[in-house]
Every structure is written in C-alpha cells, then in structure tokens.
Amino acid sequence: MGKLTNFKRSLWVFHASGGSCNGCDIEIIAALTPRYDAERFGIKLVGSPRHADVLLVTGAIPRDFADKLKRIYEQMPDPKAVIVVGNCGTSGGLFYDSYNLVGPIDEIIPVDVYVPGCPPRPEAIIDAVVKAWLKLEKLEKELEGKKE
Amino acid sequence: MAEAGEVGKRAGGEERMNMNAEQILEKLKESLGNALLTYEIKEYTMGVRRKRTLYEIWAEIDKSAFRKAVETIFNIDYPHLHFITGEDTGGDVIKMIYSFGIYHGHPGGEISITLKFDLPKSELVLPTITDLMIGAETNEREIREMLGVEFEGLKNKRHLFLPDDWPEGKYPWRRDEHGVDDMVKYMHKSVKEIRKKGEGNA
Amino acid sequence: MPKTAYYIPVGPIHPALKEPIRVEAEIEGEKVVKVDVKRGFAHRGIEYMGMKRNAIQTLYLSERICGICSISHPYAFVVAAEKALGIEAPPRAQYIRPIIAELERIHSHLLWLGVIAHEMGFDSLLFWIWKGREKVLDILELLTGNRINYSVFMIGGVRRDLKESHIKALKDMITYYWEFTEKMKEIMLSDPVYKARTRGVAQLSKELALKLNVVGPTARAAGLRMDIRQDMPYDAYADIDVRAVVPQDIVGEARGDAYDITMVRIYEIEQSLDIIEYCVDNLPEGKILAIPNYVALLAKIRRTKGEAIGAHEAPRGEVVHYLKFDGRDGPSVWKVIAPSYNNINSWAPLLLGAEVADIPIVVAYIDPCMCCNDRVALLKTPEGKVLGYEYIHKKAVEKTKRIEREVKK
Structure with missing residues (x-):
C-alpha cells in the first residue's frame, strides 16, 4: 500500500444493517475488539452517517429499507466510499428469491468495495476498509484539484 | 413434589396432579364431543443411553369448537404458545395449526398439543386468544398479514413484519391469486436456470 | 413550565x-x-423461500435466519425433520450436536454480557469480555471450519467428526472458561455499581412473563423453570438431565430484573461447560450420518408424508420449527419461531x-x-x-x- 498524501485523517465508519442475518454484523464488531483491534489503524465506528467517511452495509435490503439506505448515503459528506459486507448484499446470496428484498445493494447506491463471504472474516473486513481508504485518497485528490 | 405444585398452582389456584397424555385427550373429548374429528398421540423416543419418551397430542377439530378447545387447554394448565401457522394448498380452505405446550418446567414432562382445523377462504375469521394470553398478539398479527386471517377482538392490527405500505390483498403464504409470486425479485439466476439457457460456459 | x-x-x-x-x-x-x-x-420472507426449496437447501437457509444463533435454527430443523422422517441420528452425532450448540451458547452469552456492559458505559468491560469470546470462536472454527454459520448439521447427523486434537482443545477451553466465569462473577455480580445499576431495572414478574409468552433466559430470570433441554429433551440432553438455571436456585429468590438475567446467563455458561465436558467424556464411537447419501436423503423426503415439531433451546430461548413433508423434496409448510419473536x-x-x-x-x-x-x-x-x-x-x-x-x- 502506498503512502497516503491527501487523505490525512482517521477513517470513520458508519455501519448500517439492512436485513442481514447478523453474522456479518458481529464480525464487524469483532474487528473492533482486542483480537483484531481495527482502532489501532484509526478506524472507528461512528454513530451518525454525517460524521462518516465510509459506509459499511450488510444484508440484501428489505423493501422499506431501500429509501432509508439512500438517505444515509446522501447524508454522508464527500469524499465517501461504500463497502458491502457479505454475500447477500453483494449478489443476493442465499436470499435471491424473496418477495421483500430489493437488493443487491449496488442497484440502490453506488458501491466501491465488495467483501464476499458468509460471513467474511474480520481480517477481510479490515482489508476492505483499507481498500476504501485508497479510493478515498483518490477522491480527495480530485476534490482538492477542483479547489485549486 | 414441590415443582409440580408450583406449576399446578399457576393453572387454577389449587394444587393438582399432572395429567398424562391420555387423560388430556379424554378431557378434550369430553368438552368437544363430536367436534373432535380425529386425534392421535404421537410418541417419540429420545436419548442415547437413557431413553425418554415424549408425548404429543395432535387433534383435528371442527372450526366452531376452536375457542372451546383452547379454553379447555387453558383450564388444564396455563400453556406456552409454541406457534400459530396455516397451510394453504391452493384450495378453498386454509388449514390452521395451533400448537401449545403444557406442563413446561417438568423435566421431560412437557406435552405439546397441536390443534388443526379447516378455515374456509370465504370466511377467514377467528376469535382472538389475546384475552387469554397477551403474548399471542405477535402470532396473530403475523398470521393476519401472512395469510389474511382476521382475528375478532385483536386490538393492534398494524403490520408486524411487512412494510406499512404493503399492497392490499397480498399475503405471502397464500398459494392462490393472493400470493406474492409476482412480487419476487430474482437477484441472480439459479444454477439450474443458467444451465438451461446454456450460459454455463460463459 | x-x-x-x-x-x-x-x-x-x-x-x-x-x-x-x-x-x-x-x-x-x-x-x-x-x-x-x-x-x-x-423481514426477508425466509419461510416463503424455504417452502420453495429442497430440505437441504432449507437447512442452510435456516442457518441464516440468525448469524448468532446459527446452529439453533438448524438444530430445531433437523430435530423436526428426523421426527417427520422417522429416522434417528447415530449416537456419536447425537453427542456432537450438543457440543456445537453449547459452544454457541457460550459465545452468544458472552456477546450479550459485553453488550449490557457497553449499554451501561463500561466499555473496557465490553472489550475484555469480547476478548474472552474469541477463544470459543477459535474452537468453533477448529471444529466446524467457520467462526459463524457453521453448516455442520445435517438431517440424520452431523457433517464433521470430532478428532482427538479437537477434544484436547475443548478441554483446554473448558479450563479457560471456568476461570473466566469466576472473574466475570466477581466483576459483574459482586460489583456494587453493577448491582445498583441493574437491580429493579427491566423487572418482569413471573405472572407477566407467563402471559407474555416469553422464553429462554428472560423467562428463567423471572423464575419460570422453562428450558426445552429439560422439558422436551432430545439427543444427548436426554442422557444428561439438564435443569433450567433459575435465580431462585442460586440466590433464593427470582426478581426477574437485569441483574437476575445477568446471573442466569453467567451460570448458564458454566452449565454449558459441564454439558460439553460430559459429551466429550462419553462420546460414543461410530458413524456420524444416518443417511450419508444426500440424494438418497432427498428421495426419502420425497416419499415421506408427515409433519413434526422440532424445538431447541437457543441461547436466547426456544426455537420452534414446524415442518410438513408432502410429496416434495422440501417442506411444503415451514414455520419458524425465533426466541426474540x-x-x-x-x-x-x-x-x-x-x-x-x-x-x-x-x-x-x-x-x-x-x-x-x-x-x-x-x-x-x-x-x-x-x-x-x-x-x-x-x-x-x-x-x-x-x-x-x-x-x-
């Protein structure tokens, strides 16, 4: 991984669970606990999308959650990145033929990083956040370029 | 036995002996009469080194006797409601299934009682049991939205699991024109479909 | 004003x-x-999806009802399916299943103890408990191949056998958690602040608990002796004589508040350790699947007409599955009741x-x-x-x- 030159701050993550089985969600929390300790990289879960750089989404999005997810995405400041954690958000996975699901997530909001797995391991989730970091670095550069 | 007394007291105020499956069935026969159409006591043996026999009562009753059957169960012991569900095979009736467990708290002694009856689709109305057990509200609300069965006396009729803007007259568990097969969104093709269309090598 | x-x-x-x-x-x-x-x-409409798939697919679907109880739903499902099919899992499988289920209970209860600590503002306690939780996840990974969603149960048995090395790891884990629960009792139950913060909060009377139809630790904290492992024992639980953990047996009275539920959960971890130890020590020899060929299994399901109820005591309470096989290779009716329901x-x-x-x-x-x-x-x-x-x-x-x-x- 190269050096970060433009995005020079801790990465704040907002986590939204949209109809997942909870498996991915506990692994996200497990990534924060002492064994994996994502906070040592400055990665932190925050309580509001308005403070977040990265949106972590799990699940295949039930019917009435789609507009809420859009609103969460719109509330986030630029530059922002979206990570989908788990198979069901990526492709529908096991829940491919439900009457109440409207996923996959990339049909609702733009997605930057996919983490396959049912559920993915905490290491994979941290790796995805690092990948999002690189994306943010690029976006930040573009934003600064516009300013000049 | 202190344990038995405790559970017995819950039911009716005075201590009483636990009945066995046959006695419970007798009690049901007595109170329902001809409305008890068919019945069966199923026995299951569990365990490896110490075999235990568990008893389940399965009874088919007439729709009109439903409330009476439930009250009879409540008179025997305050039950635990396992589930309410219904089966729609696409015909004119929905087969309702109520399952209660009584004498819980007794090691190996819980007896489950399952009541089944046909509910004609022309008249999907049932009396509520929320007056006997507040917790049944969740179950009744679910059945109401999943099968379209109305419960007389149910106070909270809001959607439980389905969104508030769910279309009228659509019930996920129904297998007739009220079903939801047209609402399903296929997020990816099944392996079978891909093979059928010869896209497997793509 | x-x-x-x-x-x-x-x-x-x-x-x-x-x-x-x-x-x-x-x-x-x-x-x-x-x-x-x-x-x-x-709401994902899992029951609807299950009624269209075959029984083995539905088994994996049932696992994804909840990622935390990811063995409890399959457990109730296989118990129901075995009752309906009239088959019995081999003795060895009947002992391996409770081991996995109790490991899950330990991880789930530790998870909750961390959550409640977080909700009160004890964040270091949350991290300490979750650090301890990693141990059981390691064991689950060793035994099943995944930290969550183990996919190890099958109708008529289990898919993975227990090896000698696994048994050694399990014994180590049991020693580790006996110390851990002792510390937890000291930190949580004996702590005056914790006690003052939880006594009388979320108090549920026995009568109301019965009327609200609540299950699992919520009912047990209120003093109801309800536990599927005790009331309707299955597999090795029938051999063990599991007894519901209720506060009146530990401190003499049940108040049904947040303190009592903490106590119930900590003592249930110890109970799970005992069950795992018993199962490991008395593990029978033999095969692990009644019908090892899945095609034959599905064919048997297609030939079967029958219905059954299967129940399992999940960490949060009872899970009940109702299944009806009716000429299809999957359930024609499937009803799931999860404890939080x-x-x-x-x-x-x-x-x-x-x-x-x-x-x-x-x-x-x-x-x-x-x-x-x-x-x-x-x-x-x-x-x-x-x-x-x-x-x-x-x-x-x-x-x-x-x-x-x-x-x-």
Whole structure:
C-alpha cells in the first residue's frame, strides 16, 4: 500500500444493517475488539452517517429499507466510499428469491468495495476498509484539484 | 413434589396432579364431543443411553369448537404458545395449526398439543386468544398479514413484519391469486436456470 | 413550565435477530409515557423461500435466519425433520450436536454480557469480555471450519467428526472458561455499581412473563423453570438431565430484573461447560450420518408424508420449527419461531414508566442485538422533537456514573 498524501485523517465508519442475518454484523464488531483491534489503524465506528467517511452495509435490503439506505448515503459528506459486507448484499446470496428484498445493494447506491463471504472474516473486513481508504485518497485528490 | 405444585398452582389456584397424555385427550373429548374429528398421540423416543419418551397430542377439530378447545387447554394448565401457522394448498380452505405446550418446567414432562382445523377462504375469521394470553398478539398479527386471517377482538392490527405500505390483498403464504409470486425479485439466476439457457460456459 | 413530549426513535438500524427493530418512545421529563414497537425491517420472507426449496437447501437457509444463533435454527430443523422422517441420528452425532450448540451458547452469552456492559458505559468491560469470546470462536472454527454459520448439521447427523486434537482443545477451553466465569462473577455480580445499576431495572414478574409468552433466559430470570433441554429433551440432553438455571436456585429468590438475567446467563455458561465436558467424556464411537447419501436423503423426503415439531433451546430461548413433508423434496409448510419473536413482547410493558436512561438496558435485556447500537435518527413527527440514540446512550452512561459516585460514597 502506498503512502497516503491527501487523505490525512482517521477513517470513520458508519455501519448500517439492512436485513442481514447478523453474522456479518458481529464480525464487524469483532474487528473492533482486542483480537483484531481495527482502532489501532484509526478506524472507528461512528454513530451518525454525517460524521462518516465510509459506509459499511450488510444484508440484501428489505423493501422499506431501500429509501432509508439512500438517505444515509446522501447524508454522508464527500469524499465517501461504500463497502458491502457479505454475500447477500453483494449478489443476493442465499436470499435471491424473496418477495421483500430489493437488493443487491449496488442497484440502490453506488458501491466501491465488495467483501464476499458468509460471513467474511474480520481480517477481510479490515482489508476492505483499507481498500476504501485508497479510493478515498483518490477522491480527495480530485476534490482538492477542483479547489485549486 | 414441590415443582409440580408450583406449576399446578399457576393453572387454577389449587394444587393438582399432572395429567398424562391420555387423560388430556379424554378431557378434550369430553368438552368437544363430536367436534373432535380425529386425534392421535404421537410418541417419540429420545436419548442415547437413557431413553425418554415424549408425548404429543395432535387433534383435528371442527372450526366452531376452536375457542372451546383452547379454553379447555387453558383450564388444564396455563400453556406456552409454541406457534400459530396455516397451510394453504391452493384450495378453498386454509388449514390452521395451533400448537401449545403444557406442563413446561417438568423435566421431560412437557406435552405439546397441536390443534388443526379447516378455515374456509370465504370466511377467514377467528376469535382472538389475546384475552387469554397477551403474548399471542405477535402470532396473530403475523398470521393476519401472512395469510389474511382476521382475528375478532385483536386490538393492534398494524403490520408486524411487512412494510406499512404493503399492497392490499397480498399475503405471502397464500398459494392462490393472493400470493406474492409476482412480487419476487430474482437477484441472480439459479444454477439450474443458467444451465438451461446454456450460459454455463460463459 | 409546561412539559414537552419528546419523541425517541430507537432504530430501525439495529443488528437484531430476525429483524432490525424500531422502538418509538414518547417521554415526558425522564419518564416514558408511550411506547410503540415496529418490527420487520429485516423481514426477508425466509419461510416463503424455504417452502420453495429442497430440505437441504432449507437447512442452510435456516442457518441464516440468525448469524448468532446459527446452529439453533438448524438444530430445531433437523430435530423436526428426523421426527417427520422417522429416522434417528447415530449416537456419536447425537453427542456432537450438543457440543456445537453449547459452544454457541457460550459465545452468544458472552456477546450479550459485553453488550449490557457497553449499554451501561463500561466499555473496557465490553472489550475484555469480547476478548474472552474469541477463544470459543477459535474452537468453533477448529471444529466446524467457520467462526459463524457453521453448516455442520445435517438431517440424520452431523457433517464433521470430532478428532482427538479437537477434544484436547475443548478441554483446554473448558479450563479457560471456568476461570473466566469466576472473574466475570466477581466483576459483574459482586460489583456494587453493577448491582445498583441493574437491580429493579427491566423487572418482569413471573405472572407477566407467563402471559407474555416469553422464553429462554428472560423467562428463567423471572423464575419460570422453562428450558426445552429439560422439558422436551432430545439427543444427548436426554442422557444428561439438564435443569433450567433459575435465580431462585442460586440466590433464593427470582426478581426477574437485569441483574437476575445477568446471573442466569453467567451460570448458564458454566452449565454449558459441564454439558460439553460430559459429551466429550462419553462420546460414543461410530458413524456420524444416518443417511450419508444426500440424494438418497432427498428421495426419502420425497416419499415421506408427515409433519413434526422440532424445538431447541437457543441461547436466547426456544426455537420452534414446524415442518410438513408432502410429496416434495422440501417442506411444503415451514414455520419458524425465533426466541426474540416472543421476547420482544416484553418491551412495551417494561418500557412504560421506565426512565430514559434505562431504555438501553430494557432493550438489551432480552438480547435482541449486539454491541453496536449505532442507529440513525431518521424520523421526525410533527408534534414532538426527535432525540437520537446517542443521546439515550449518553443518559444511560450518566446514570451509571451517578450511581457509581453514590455507591462509592
């Protein structure tokens, strides 16, 4: 991984669970606990999308959650990145033929990083956040370029 | 036995002996009469080194006797409601299934009682049991939205699991024109479909 | 000063069991005056999907009902399917299944103990408990190949055998957790601040618990001796004589509050350790699958006409599955009852009249969720002001701090 030159701050993550089985969600929390300790990289879960750089989404999005997810995405400041954690958000996975699901997530909001797995391991989730970091670095550069 | 007394007291105020499956069935026969159409006591043996026999009562009753059957169960012991569900095979009736467990708290002694009856689709109305057990509200609300069965006396009729803007007259568990097969969104093709269309090598 | 009614939405982004949930509470001053619970934000129509798939696919689907109880639903499913098919799992499988199920109970209870600590503002305690939880996840990974969603059960047995090395690792784990629970009792149960913060909060009487149809630790904390492993034993549980863990057996009386439920959960971890030890020591030899060929299994299901109820005591309470096989290779009717389905009934009566600072404890009490209670305030009503969940959490932490000061005086 190269050096970060433009995005020079801790990465704040907002986590939204949209109809997942909870498996991915506990692994996200497990990534924060002492064994994996994502906070040592400055990665932190925050309580509001308005403070977040990265949106972590799990699940295949039930019917009435789609507009809420859009609103969460719109509330986030630029530059922002979206990570989908788990198979069901990526492709529908096991829940491919439900009457109440409207996923996959990339049909609702733009997605930057996919983490396959049912559920993915905490290491994979941290790796995805690092990948999002690189994306943010690029976006930040573009934003600064516009300013000049 | 202190344990038995405790559970017995819950039911009716005075201590009483636990009945066995046959006695419970007798009690049901007595109170329902001809409305008890068919019945069966199923026995299951569990365990490896110490075999235990568990008893389940399965009874088919007439729709009109439903409330009476439930009250009879409540008179025997305050039950635990396992589930309410219904089966729609696409015909004119929905087969309702109520399952209660009584004498819980007794090691190996819980007896489950399952009541089944046909509910004609022309008249999907049932009396509520929320007056006997507040917790049944969740179950009744679910059945109401999943099968379209109305419960007389149910106070909270809001959607439980389905969104508030769910279309009228659509019930996920129904297998007739009220079903939801047209609402399903296929997020990816099944392996079978891909093979059928010869896209497997793509 | 006129009282203003504030409107507090909790959720819906809430990593809960079957459904993320929204609790809408109206408060006057510090008291909750009106509660409304809205479920269904994660309704995926799993039962509908299962009624279209074959039984083995449905088994894996049942695992994804809940990632935390990811062996409890398959357990109830296989028990129901075996009853309907009239087959019995080989003795060795009947002993391996409870081992996996009890390991899951340990991880789930530790998860909850961490959550409740977080809700009160003891974040170091949360991290300490979750560090301890990694040990059981390691063992589950060793035994099944995955940390969560183990996919190890099959109708008529289990898919993976227990090796000698696994047994050694299990024994190590048992020693580790006996020490861990002792420490936990000291840190949580004997701590005056913890006691003051949880005594009388979320108090559920025995009678109300019965009427609300609540299950599992929620019912047991209220003094009801309800445990599927005891009432309707199956597999090795029938050999072991499991007894429901109730507070009246530990301290003499059951009050049904957040303190009692903590106690029930810690003692249940110890009970699980005993069960695992028994199963490991008495593990029978032999095969692990009754019908090893899945094609033959599906063919048998297609030939079977029958129905059955299967129940398993999940960490949060009983899981009940009803199955009907009717000429298809999968269930023609499938009904699932998850523990939170019933336990959430307790929210409305418990929240009414509660303090704002106690909302997180009442909500977490039944273990519907995990440590991350970060939700978004998305809602506004015309009449009330909206307070975010962070505000409530702050309130809860403030109350803990206040009690801490009072206790230490």
